[in-house]
Ligand code: C2E
């Protein structure tokens with residue numbers, strides 16, 4: 001907040017360069033089945049390795065990218081790279097599971113967004129069933145009509161949709177019903193304190209029941225301890241993500257994790273069958 005205008009402008013210049021000079025990369029965080037402990041999918045999270053400043057968190061540069069319009073190229077690159085990587089893993093027999101990609105509000109509301117996704121799937125060879133798009137609750141609330149249109153189209157293509165950071169926005173139940181979504185992701189601010197804050201515990205339970213009533217899958221974010229996981233199990237939350245299982249990891253370490261768990265058996269490429 002107290003960064004000067006000049007610093008912002010220089011950071012913007014650096015970010016432009018980062019995109020053209022391959023300084024962006026993806027880390028992947030497993031989404032885990034609460035009951036079985038199996039990895040059910042992976043979420044791609046962008047990382048920026050700044051030549052002088054080191055690794056910069058997306059919480060810092062995504063808002064800047066959104067303000068300057070650079071987000072279009074970042075989200076496009078992330079989408080492409082995540083699809084390409086997942087298809088490679090599928091072909092190697094590692095990961096016949098979904099890859100989730102975060103998409104900014106400004107992108108999903110665009111008329112051509114679904115077409116862009118379709119094109120990237122075609123180029124990378126990834127079947128739509130293996131892609132999931134995450135949009136935050138706030139972003140769909142800001143551009144409801146346009147978002148719903150794009151989401152409906154993506155859903156009809158076979159892509160899954162998740163509402164990210166659920167509970168932090170202002171969506172009413174009637175809105176939620178209109179969204180063509182498959183998953184709710186409970187924001188980590190609620191998950192974190194379920195053991196110490198009784199009202200957070202009630203909120204998490206209510207969100208799990210809500211997802212159930214709407215026949216949606218539910219994912220708890222930010223699970224850092226065995227005790228929180230036990231709470232989720234007791235309350236029949238289906239999936240979780242968090243440091244307790246794994247931090248977001250670079251691709252080579254994710255492969256290691258998948259192999260170690262031996263969750264994945266070689267499967268046929270769905271497109272060749
Ligand atoms: P998100 O999509 O809600 O992702 C979850 C964030 O929580 C990630 O932060 C992840 O590293 C972190 N996290 C996961 N487990 C734990 C835990 O147990 N404890 C704690 N304290 N944190 C945990 P990250 O990678 O810094 O990303 C921050 C946000 O930036 C993401 O929140 C997402 O909204 C946005 N973002 C990340 N990658 C992209 C991208 O490619 N495109 C766009 N548009 N946004 C992105």
Ligand code: MG
Pocket residue numbers: 043102134164
């Ligand atoms: Mg996310």
Ligand code: MG
Pocket residue numbers: 164165185187188221
């Ligand atoms: Mg989230």
Ligand code: MG
Pocket residue numbers: 165
């Ligand atoms: Mg977030």
